[in-house]
Amino acid sequence: MSLQDKLDAFKADFKAGKPPYNAPPEIHPIMERATAELVASGQAARAIKAGDRAPHFRLKDQDGNEVSSDGLLAKGPVIVTFYRGVWCPYCNLELQAINDVLPQIHALGASVVAISPQTAVNSRKSVRTNELGFPVLSDVGNETAAAFGLRFNLPDYLVDLYKKLKNDLPAFNGDAGWTLPMPARYVIGQDGAVLYSEINPDYTHRPDPSEMLPILERTVNI
Numbered sequence: 001m002s003l004q005d006k007l008d009a010f011k012a013d014f015k016a017g018k019p020p021y022n023a024p025p026e027i028h029p030i031m032e033r034a035t036a037e038l039v040a041s042g043q044a045a046r047a048i049k050a051g052d053r054a055p056h057f058r059l060k061d062q063d064g065n066e067v068s069s070d071g072l073l074a075k076g077p078v079i080v081t082f083y084r085g086v087w088c089p090y091c092n093l094e095l096q097a098i099n100d101v102l103p104q105i106h107a108l109g110a111s112v113v114a115i116s117p118q119t120a121v122n123s124r125k126s127v128r129t130n131e132l133g134f135p136v137l138s139d140v141g142n143e144t145a146a147a148f149g150l151r152f153n154l155p156d157y158l159v160d161l162y163k164k165l166k167n168d169l170p171a172f173n174g175d176a177g178w179t180l181p182m183p184a185r186y187v188i189g190q191d192g193a194v195l196y197s198e199i200n201p202d203y204t205h206r207p208d209p210s211e212m213l214p215i216l217e218r219t220v221n222i
Contacts, residue, residue, distance in 0.1 A: 003097040003208045007090055011204050014089075027161060034158045035202050044182060044199040047149030052197075054080075054188045055147035059115065061135040062123035067113060069188070076109040077195070077219050078188045079212060082150055082181040084203065085118040085172050086126040091183065094206045095130045101209045102133050108216040110187075117142045117173040117181065140174065145181035150199065154178045187215045195219065 001009075014021045015028055048054065058068040072078045081098060083091035095114060105112060112134040116123065123136040142151040154162070154169075159178045162169060170176050183203050187196035196215045198207045 003094060003206055006093050007204055007206060010089055010093065030157060030161050034155055038152060038201040043152060044201045047184065047199045048194060049197040050194050052194050053192050054186065054194050057144040059137040059139055059144060060120065061137055062120055062127050064120060067135060067137055072111055072113065073188065073190050073192065076111060077190060077216060079105060079110060079112045080186045080188060081114045082145055082184045083114055083116050084180050084183065085116050086122050086129060087167060087172060090203055092130055095126065095132060098209045099130065099132050104213055105216065108220055110216050113137055115139050115144060117175065119174040122172055141177065142179045142181055150181040150184050151179050152182065154180060187212050189219060
């Protein structure tokens with residue numbers, strides 16, 4: 001089953017209000033409105049994309065270790081995935097799918113890091129819950145996401161909904177701002193050039209990780 005098949009299956013169950021989700025039906029039009037507005041804003045088209053230079057970053061992983069893009073790229077190509085947080089089931093499914101192809105990624109000389117605005121405690125939960133073999137980096141205030149053009153402010157009506165659902169982003173992220181990154185995935189070559197990009201203003205759609213493997217194979221054969 002492809003990643004998108006799994007996402008679609010989850011979305012169908014969530015919208016149907018099946019246990020353990022038990023989502024009230026009135027929340028779906030609100031979430032869908034916010035997604036449609038983000039898509040229509042055109043922000044995804046303005047984000048860093050294939051052919052651009054990747055912004056440098058220096059962030060801490062789930063255990064407090066400093067990880068820099070320069071240090072990673074010194075060892076080989078890097079896959080960077082931006083995600084919303086451990087509270088997002090769509091993001092967790094994506095992280096699991098990337099983890100499934102991690103041996104192939106490593107065999108091609110590349111590494112993987114995930115970046116989210118959440119605190120180290122929640123990053124550790126992401127690693128533990130999804131049994132990840134790659135680090136999860138904390139991007140406080142979504143500053144690195146902003147450098148990639150991915151950070152956006154949640155509209156007030158969506159903030160109100162999240163509060164009612166007790167989805168407390170300031171608590172998850174240790175930051176008073178109600179911002180998130182658009183989910184995105186990049187393959188960055190050792191020279192810092194972006195070789196592959198996929199930005200998803202609709203967080204329920206994610207590319208299959210297998211799409212990155214031919215890109216990595218080409219870097220090995222150059």
